[in-house]
Amino acid sequence: MDMKKNYFEDVQLFTSPVVVFWFAFLIGGLYLLPFVVSNYYIYVANYIAINIIVAAGLNLLVGYAGQISLGHAGFFAIGAYGTTVLMVKAGWPFFFALPGAALVAAGFGFILGMPSLRLEGTYLAIATLGFGLTITKVIGRIELFGGRDGIHVPDISIGIDTDKEFYFLLITMTIFLLLLMRNLIKTRMGRAFIAIRDADIAAETMGINIVFYKTVAFAISAFYAGIAGGMYAFVIKFIEPENFTLLMSILFLAMVVVGGLGSMMGSITGATLLCLLDLKLRKILDIPYIGEWLRGLSENWFSITGVSNIQYIVFGSIMICIMVFEPLGIYGIWIRTKKYWRTWPF
């Protein structure tokens, strides 16, 4: 199929001019988007972009390095609170506060990576889950961070006032981070992650330093979550510990799994799909036809107050269906379609 003849073909960013063209087309489209759609959709796009950053980071950890994390809401919270507190209490400017907070998150990721050296599978899942829950509890206790009542996020104050200007900043950042990630995966480090995922003992015998690469995978993943968290704070303008629940960690993991493990396009499509679904299902009764039918069903058989909980049912079904029918996610479906059409009609 795709024959690679030398090393440079393996590491190059774009495989053909066609890909370059479509990539440029997509980027152009993204930058022109705010001029054609309404403010609500800019908000939606911001929300999606933030989730794409987290999903890309989590995919590096879960899909490439083969570790499990159910605690990414913790890193997300550290990013959000870190940025806010550094700006409000320490008076740092935005462009220092955001990377600063993300580095703090990366530090925590590094610490959480330590147990991963000895734990795997189920045990690692419960350890990371415990971390995620602990972080929100601890943050809710610290007075400097606003405690239980939460904290107001300041203006970004670098000449960015509207959602539209924020969108340009966020989209630039997202593209930069995704390109960085794609480069990283194609270097020695990325190949080491994949080797550890496939067979860690074999990787170790080949001279890959497992201690270093496993902890670094956690740190990088946490850094991405931290950046995304910092940007999220500016989107919702007010943060409190209850924003960062276990459910959020589960949703992040669902995005990665639904999109496709070990694929950049997978994290992007997964995050986009689940975010759009999330926003749509919050107002499920407003959807034509389905909404009216559900209203009748709820009034007769279920409770009308709990109708928004249908989103849990939808998400759960998607997760199960993907795992049962197509473990590689949307990316797997895409690969299969591509293979099918390559030799069509034979």
Place this chain on the structure above:
Amino acid sequence: MIDFIQMIVSGVASGSIYALMGLAMVIIYKTSEVPNFAQGEMALISSYIAMMLLTTMNMSASMAFFLSFVFAAILGAFLEFAIFRRAKEPNVLGMIVITIGIEMILLGFVSWKFGAEQKVMPFPIDPYDGFIIGGIYISKLDTLTLVCALFFMAVLYLFFKFSKLGLAMKATQQNSVAAQIVGIRTNMIMMVTWGISSLVGATAGFLIAPTLMHPFMMWDPMLKGFAAAVMGGMTSLPGAVIAAYLLGVIENLFGGYVSIEFKTVVAFVCIVIVLCIRPSGLFARHYVKKV
């Protein structure tokens, strides 16, 4: 001193709930190596069914609980049959994602059907009734929970050790192909396992419901029970129960003497420390990976 003993008593009370959830998880993990995140919600839906039978259908308590136990067992077996058997070449991550998916479906269903507000479940024993021995208050419901936890532990331990079905379950876990060769119907075994596990979990649900009943009531007990099961080694029934009581007591003492705010997270700090020292839990034989 009285305070100290009282804290230990309430620690044992909450430990019993964790022990029941931990047992339920261990049963499934023992046979199929699935970390079942849906355990809590399986118990949740059984408790709501029990409440519905008791209040809207006016059944007698024994009948209602019997029917809900039957429902719980069927639900567990059905989930195994309908979902887990269909999964292709599942790995640990896949299992976790599937069980979380089931959890979300059940949670969404319960809160859609019954609403998110606090409910009251009528229970034959008044949950706020108790007796005082030497200045220490012991609630009747907690005593019942303790008895249930110890009862299930003993019965399940004997079951896995001496009964033919229990041995078949062990064989299925250790090598399912070889088990099939010697004539064990592994599919059937899996369904029975899930049924028993769901039943044990549902007991925990019924015992929580009289004091606290809303769609998220099982999250905390489920996570703590899971933590206890992991701490006990995931495959050892007595290990899970001992770890559950340890967690319950440590949590309550911590809440009483150090900080009430961090009471709920101390369990997770405990297990991270325990896992760092003994990666496969306190009571499991050390897990050696084959190349």
